[in-house]
């Protein structure tokens with residue numbers, strides 16, 4: 001039986017749905033590993049990986065098996081009772097990441113909000129900041145999610161506009177600027193919240209040594225360093241956590257996205273004993289946070305990431321991909337950057353909007369997403385092979401040298 005035309009799905013979405021996204025004109029119905037298929041049976045190499053939520057590849061069979069098994073046994077108990085998956089999830093993720101305490105949530109934004117609440121509480125109860133005065137430092141061009149608390153400290157106009165009034169208590173400094181961090185810290189500063197690499201801003205990598213300096217400043221001033229690794233974490237940059245490239249340890253680490261391999265929303269706040277230790281019964285929670293289905297899925301997602309060598313593969317294939325992108329001779333390209341399989345090509349403004357190159361890539365059999373007008377991000381699942389990277393590079397070169405005249 002043939003499926004309804006693509007335009008039919010798209011027009012219905014547009015009629016009934018809030019139009020808060022501008023998707024490419026492709027309707028997907030199946031995925032496996034690095035590939036997805038549309039309703040017409042066309043195959044694409046997925047170079048977005050749902051913003052790095054499917055690092056383990058689409059429909060990974062072991063995560064699927066864990067999900068199906070758990071779904072038939074027990075899905076939700078709420079935290080009013082214990083369940084037999086939560087303790088194992090805590091233990092395994094704490095051991096893998098070297099953390100002392102874990103707070104399970106669902107979306108990435110919830111993990112960020114939970115971290116903000118926790119460090120404020122820590123500030124008042126441990127650091128001794130006067131009540132209501134806690135300050136958190138964040139970076140310009142950050143992306144930490146879409147809730148009200150978070151968009152209030154965004155510097156992107158579209159993200160903030162007409163959503164106010166916003167919560168106070170945030171200071172914005174330039175990313176990658178140590179002197180600015182030093183100047184912004186006051187006795188009331190409880191935390192510095194930052195992405196190791198700014199993903200949504202267009203894969204912006206800070207200067208070498210920046211995070212070593214950040215770690216020193218935070219330690220010297222008793223400021224909690226919160227690394228939002230929701231996108232950079234879990235192998236994306238070729239290490240389990242991006243902080244490992246810098247040889248530092250955050251006080252609070254945020255994970256989400258690939259924590260479930262794309263099956264289910266699972267996020268977590270990881271911290272030392274101090275920060276999450278301030279939360280007492282009744283002070284924070286989530287109906288679905290820490291549910292047995294989420295825990296079983298996350299445990300499998302973490303296991304395959306490590307056991308199947310995906311982190312090492314991301315490092316190897318990332319280098320190959322980056323080298324290949326750099327060798328593309330096209331006057332449309334202004335800059336190529338990346339770490340591991342978190343890559344981006346920034347186009348010359350004269351080349352026009354990145355979106356049309358994404359449309360051209362779609363025709364070539366690659367799905368990629370533009371970010372910020374002139375940048376195309378490439379972030380395939382971490383199970384990509386050398387042959388697939390080489391195939392992608394040929395297609396990308398073709399799309400970038402295409403004449404739109």
Ligand SMILES: *Cc1c(COP(=O)(O)O)cnc(C)c1O
Nearest residue numbers: 107108109143144145228230231
């Ligand atoms: C995606 C993302 C978030 C938000 O995660 P959601 O699950 O969409 O709420 C937060 N921080 C970073 C760095 C992200 O990439």
